[in-house]
Amino acid sequence: AAAPRYEAEDATIFQGAVESNHAGFTGTGFVNSDNVAGSYVEFAVNAARSGPRTLTVRYANGTTADRPMDLTVNGVVAQAGRSFGPTGSWASWADSALTVTLNAGANTIRLTGATAYGGPNLDRITLT
Numbered sequence: 001a002a003a004p005r006y007e008a009e010d011a012t013i014f015q016g017a018v019e020s021n022h023a024g025f026t027g028t029g030f031v032n033s034d035n036v037a038g039s040y041v042e043f044a045v046n047a048a049r050s051g052p053r054t055l056t057v058r059y060a061n062g063t064t065a066d067r068p069m070d071l072t073v074n075g076v077v078a079q080a081g082r083s084f085g086p087t088g089s090w091a092s093w094a095d096s097a098l099t100v101t102l103n104a105g106a107n108t109i110r111l112t113g114a115t116a117y118g119g120p121n122l123d124r125i126t127l128t
């Protein structure tokens with residue numbers, strides 16, 4: 001089966017907008033978080049069973065500066081200030097993967113801009 005994909009444009013967005021003006025996204029667009037600390041995208045994720053998963057975040061950062069984000073799973077910090085470095089252009093998308101632990105059933109995965117730049121543009125997450 002295909003890996004579960006969760007498009008950022010379908011997630012809960014706090015201080016950000018769905019846009020489609022930079023090519024290469026999947027789904028119908030991506031999220032441009034406001035350039036403020038605390039802007040976030042939160043994904044509601046269902047898991048058949050508890051345990052570790054590889055979480056892959058697809059993003060673009062067309063600036064020359066890092067756009068670190070705080071990653072929480074079910075409200076608990078999984079990684080603070082995870083780096084989302086420059087990808088070369090806003091139309092160049094990169095994957096950033098790490099291991100997270102999910103509960104059986106409903107989970108929330110939130111990516112919050114850690115600096116006044118806000119986050120990078122977020123396309124989707126995948127869980128495998």
Ligand code: GCU
Pocket residue numbers: 022032033035063090118119120121
């Ligand atoms: C530009 C770009 C946006 C991006 C923004 C930013 O405006 O077009 O897609 O989100 O920069 O710096 O976050």
